[in-house]
Amino acid sequence: MAKSSYQAPRGTLDLLPSQARARQRVERVAATILGRAGYEPIATPIFEDTDLFERGVGRSTDIVRKEMFTFEDKGGRSITLRPEGTAPICRAYLEHGMHKLAQPVKLFYRGPFFRHERPQAGRYRQFHQIGLETIGTDSPLADAEAIMLLADLLAELAVPGVELRLGSLGSPDSRAAYLEELKAYLRSHEGELSKDVRERIDLNPLRAFDADDEETRAVMVGAPTIVERLDGEDAKHFAEVRALLEADGVPYRVDPTLVRGLDYYTRTIFSFVCAGLGAQSEVGGGGRYDGLIEQLGGPSTPAVGWAVGIERILLAMGDNSAPVVRDAFLAAADDDQRQRAMALAIELRHAGLSAEVDLAGRGLKGQLKHANRIGARHVLIFAADGSLQMRDMKTGEQRPVAPSHVLDELSK
Numbered sequence: 001m002a003k004s005s006y007q008a009p010r011g012t013l014d015l016l017p018s019q020a021r022a023r024q025r026v027e028r029v030a031a032t033i034l035g036r037a038g039y040e041p042i043a044t045p046i047f048e049d050t051d052l053f054e055r056g057v058g059r060s061t062d063i064v065r066k067e068m069f070t071f072e073d074k075g076g077r078s079i080t081l082r083p084e085g086t087a088p089i090c091r092a093y094l095e096h097g098m099h100k101l102a103q104p105v106k107l108f109y110r111g112p113f114f115r116h117e118r119p120q121a122g123r124y125r126q127f128h129q130i131g132l133e134t135i136g137t138d139s140p141l142a143d144a145e146a147i148m149l150l151a152d153l154l155a156e157l158a159v160p161g162v163e164l165r166l167g168s169l170g171s172p173d174s175r176a177a178y179l180e181e182l183k184a185y186l187r188s189h190e191g192e193l194s195k196d197v198r199e200r201i202d203l204n205p206l207r208a209f210d211a212d213d214e215e216t217r218a219v220m221v222g223a224p225t226i227v228e229r230l231d232g233e234d235a236k237h238f239a240e241v242r243a244l245l246e247a248d249g250v251p252y253r254v255d256p257t258l259v260r261g262l263d264y265y266t267r268t269i270f271s272f273v274c275a276g277l278g279a280q281s282e283v284g285g286g287g288r289y290d291g292l293i294e295q296l297g298g299p300s301t302p303a304v305g306w307a308v309g310i311e312r313i314l315l316a317m318g319d320n321s322a323p324v325v326r327d328a329f330l331a332a333a334d335d336d337q338r339q340r341a342m343a344l345a346i347e348l349r350h351a352g353l354s355a356e357v358d359l360a361g362r363g364l365k366g367q368l369k370h371a372n373r374i375g376a377r378h379v380l381i382f383a384a385d386g387s388l389q390m391r392d393m394k395t396g397e398q399r400p401v402a403p404s405h406v407l408d409e410l411s412k
């Protein structure tokens with residue numbers, strides 16, 4: 001076997017054709033579902049100024065503290081491979097004056113993202129997300145619609161065992177009071193907390209809910225939760241999102257300990273988890289980020305969005321790649337006939353059928369064997385005397401056919 005001494009970089013995946021096809025299907029289904037709801041595609045660069053993520057994602061987050069692929073370009077600028085999609089889209093929203101369009105602006109994206117994490121099943125250094133952003137409305141309807149669209153996508157793909165967890169972080173004011181209460185609680189249990197959590201009591205106390213450490217988890221069982229402390233408009237907003245989900249029959253569970261790995265969230269947050277995924281149990285999630293655009297220097301602009309990991313969707317779905325449909329293989333007895341075969345193949349392709357010819361110089365017998373191997377439904381055989389035969393590979397039936405009738409026959 002031909003083997004080179006090179007391997008794909010740590011934490012990256014090669015997608016061989018059957019896996020690449022499975023991913024294409026996920027992307028197609030997403031584009032259809034989101035397109036029907038009026039969301040438009042957007043694409044931003046793979047890399048951005050490092051500062052965008054430091055400001056947008058937050059310096060206290062794991063992403064910025066540990067996971068970014070950052071380097072200096074030849075002009076001495078600090079560049080980062082994008083670890084997430086929301087900050088870049090908000091940057092583009094401002095840069096292109098989208099705040100002057102009718103609001104909300106409804107967008108979706110897909111593509112590769114990069115985080116320097118320890119690779120394991122469902123966790124890679126280059127991974128792929130599909131994401132949605134609804135920018136320019138604080139209506140609870142937008143939160144509910146975003147959640148429902150992700151629920152729809154996972155249902156359409158038949159991802160098994162999905163559960164929706166819902167929470168609310170309140171707004172910065174109500175959260176500030178709660179965070180003081182939480183910090184005081186954490187300090188009173190300082191000795192029982194993991195080093196990481198202890199060091200971040202002031203910086204990011206909410207992250208304590210997300211700790212893996214047993215002792216820390218035990219402490220957090222008794223911690224005050226923000227959902228219990230929501231007041232006024234925040235409580236009303238959360239109640240409306242819940243009522244809308246219930247009205248539309250979307251099952252969910254309120255999880256008062258839900259936190260997300262990005263600093264920018266306000267009010268609604270949610271997470272779709274999948275039991276079959278093991279340790280990396282989240283397929284996708286998101287929330288409302290009413291303060292982010294202002295944080296990036298724009299006008300105060302409420303927004304909500306989510307991102308879902310394509311690799312995790314595929315892992316949860318298991319191997320269910322659909323076979324490729326191959327309508328026709330065109331076999332030819334000699335070089336003159338090869339030209340006719342190619343001409344007819346092109347005509348069939350233009351008519352929307354799949355059609356292949358031999359590219360490896362096989363003899364006629366070898367071509368028929370190959371057609372069988374790739375699962376072609378029909379083989380068209382151009383004989384040396386110029387006659388044309390069509391063979392149905394399922395029934396084995398073979399009969400003469402006029403070139404001008406092939407398209408009709410295959411379309412039957």
Ligand code: ATP
Pocket residue numbers: 084115117122123124125126127128129260261280281282283284285286307308309310311312
């Ligand atoms: P986790 O807790 O698993 O690290 P996260 O909170 O960092 O997830 P988000 O930033 O919300 O994840 O990203 C949204 C989705 O992107 C996740 O739900 C997951 O499906 C996917 N994702 C995130 N990081 C990775 C990764 N390193 N490899 C593969 N998929 C990932």
Ligand code: MG
Pocket residue numbers: 261
């Ligand atoms: Mg993470």
